[in-house]
Amino acid sequence: MSFSRGLAGSVTRMMKAIRVSKFGGPEVLTVASDIPIPKPGESQVLINTKAAGVNPVDTYIRAGTYASAPQLPYTPGGDAAGVVEDVGDKVTKVKKGDRVFTVRTVSGSYAAYTVANQHATFPLHDSLSYGQGAAVGIPYFTAYRALILRGNAKAPETVLIHGASGAVGLAGCQIARARNLHVIGTAGTTEGMELVKQNGTHEVFNHKEKGYVEKIMAATNGEGVDIVLEMLANINLQSDLTLMKKHGRIMVIGGKGSTRFTPGMTMGHEVSIMGIAVLRSEPAELEEMGAAITAGMEAGWVKPVINKEYSLEEAPLAHRDIISNTGAKGKLIIKTQ
Numbered sequence: 001m002s003f004s005r006g007l008a009g010s011v012t013r014m015m016k017a018i019r020v021s022k023f024g025g026p027e028v029l030t031v032a033s034d035i036p037i038p039k040p041g042e043s044q045v046l047i048n049t050k051a052a053g054v055n056p057v058d059t060y061i062r063a064g065t066y067a068s069a070p071q072l073p074y075t076p077g078g079d080a081a082g083v084v085e086d087v088g089d090k091v092t093k094v095k096k097g098d099r100v101f102t103v104r105t106v107s108g109s110y111a112a113y114t115v116a117n118q119h120a121t122f123p124l125h126d127s128l129s130y131g132q133g134a135a136v137g138i139p140y141f142t143a144y145r146a147l148i149l150r151g152n153a154k155a156p157e158t159v160l161i162h163g164a165s166g167a168v169g170l171a172g173c174q175i176a177r178a179r180n181l182h183v184i185g186t187a188g189t190t191e192g193m194e195l196v197k198q199n200g201t202h203e204v205f206n207h208k209e210k211g212y213v214e215k216i217m218a219a220t221n222g223e224g225v226d227i228v229l230e231m232l233a234n235i236n237l238q239s240d241l242t243l244m245k246k247h248g249r250i251m252v253i254g255g256k257g258s259t260r261f262t263p264g265m266t267m268g269h270e271v272s273i274m275g276i277a278v279l280r281s282e283p284a285e286l287e288e289m290g291a292a293i294t295a296g297m298e299a300g301w302v303k304p305v306i307n308k309e310y311s312l313e314e315a316p317l318a319h320r321d322i323i324s325n326t327g328a329k330g331k332l333i334i335k336t337q
Contacts, residue, residue: 013037016336017111018315021073023064026316029076029110038107038115042088045121047100050130052109053079054310054318054332055138055167056254057279062319075108076315077334078279080116081124081133091118099124103137103286104279110315112336119283122290125297128304135167135304135331136293142278143172143229144289146251148179150274151227155180158220160243163231164201165192166328168253170305172229173200178301184216184225195305195329213239227251234259237273241265251276305330312336 017035020028040046058076060066081101084094094100102109104120124133147153153176161172164185176183177200185201187193188208196204203219205212217224224245230236233255240250241261246269253276266273281289296302307330310318318332 015112016312017075017108018077018312019073019075020062023062023069023072025063026059026319028062029315029319031312031315035075035111037113040086040088040091040115042090043118044088044106044115045084045091045094045100045118046086047080047082047102047114047116047121048085049080049082049109049112049114049336051081051134051309052077052111052334052336053134053137053139053167054322054334055079056322057138059319059323075111075114077109077111077114078102078104079134079137080105080109080114080336081130081136082114082336085113088118093118094121094123099126099130099133101133101136103141103290109134110312110334110336117283119286122294125294125302127300128297128302131306131309131333131335132304134333135306136302138278139167139171139304139331140175140293140302141281141286141289142168142253142276143175144292145278145281145285146229146253146276147172147175147227148292149285149289150276151229151249151251153179153181153227156182157226158182158184158223158245159227159229160216160225160240161185161196161201161229162207162236162240163187163254163328164196164199164204165189165330166231167305167307167331169229169231169328170195170199170330174301174303175296176200178296178299184219186212186216189329192329199303199305207236213242217243224248229253230255232256237261238265241271244269244271246270248272249274306333307331309333309335
């Protein structure tokens with residue numbers, strides 16, 4: 001942190017942060033050391049950020065391909081964990097000195113300090129590190145929204161987590177197991193499959209092996225699954241439809257392009273296909289999801305897995321890795337200080 005003296009002698013505290021001045025590739029992520037520390041509004045929290053989470057959506061926003069684009073220049077990131085530095089007059093959930101995590105920030109999380117609304121800020125349990133706290137937001141809230149809020153999953157239903165070794169997939173495994181669902185996961189590497197097993201699945205399959213869909217159907221005694229959490233719909237949607245039970249739900253969490261599928265396959269079993277966008281969550285939904293996930297921390301089943309940590313200066317590498325990684329195994333974290 002540095003200081004800058006204004007014309008009237010006032011001192012402005014400065015911080016280091018990633019700034020994006022134009023949309024483009026990872027190279028547009030640049031480190032600046034002269035960014036004023038933001039001030040919280042009346043219902044906002046200023047957080048001394050210790051770690052920030054990297055999510056695929058961060059790369060889409062940076063590239064200018066996301067549905068809504070921020071005003072340039074901006075600081076990327078929504079997931080963060082750290083210590084409350086200051087609060088607005090109407091903040092009642094947290095206080096200065098509290099350990100917290102966020103699922104959405106106002107000023108961006110790739111920075112030494114960030115501002116978040118209090119409805120998107122939650123207590124971080126002492127059992128979790130700041131890195132793990134930064135791995136909670138988008139992954140766990142996305143998985144919970146898909147599985148519980150939108151998917152309406154109930155025991156003893158069967159869920160298939162297609163691409164379970166990534167951050168959202170592993171969160172889905174933990175949530176589904178805590179909800180007493182029967183959990184089937186897939187991964188593309190031996191290491192990924194082992195990680196998925198360790199995080200609550202009853203069965204795991206290699207989605208790169210020929211015939212794995214038939215193996216999943218056999219594992220369910222030919223009945224199929226009730227819910228699919230789908231991380232790559234452009235590749236898997238058609239095969240997902242072959243696995244669905246009556247009134248099954250396919251929750252589309254990710255997809256890197258267009259796809260073709262047979263609409264008639266949704267009709268026989270009245271299968272629903274739903275898109276998931278956690279950034280569209282209303283404040284009341286964030287509060288509901290946050291309450292469930294913080295309870296999971298207290299119960300001990302929320303156990304974020306960190307794949308790799310980066311410095312602020314390595315943010316471009318983190319963006320390259322999260323898109324090019326073909327063997328996902330947990331969350332990518334930027335250490336902001």
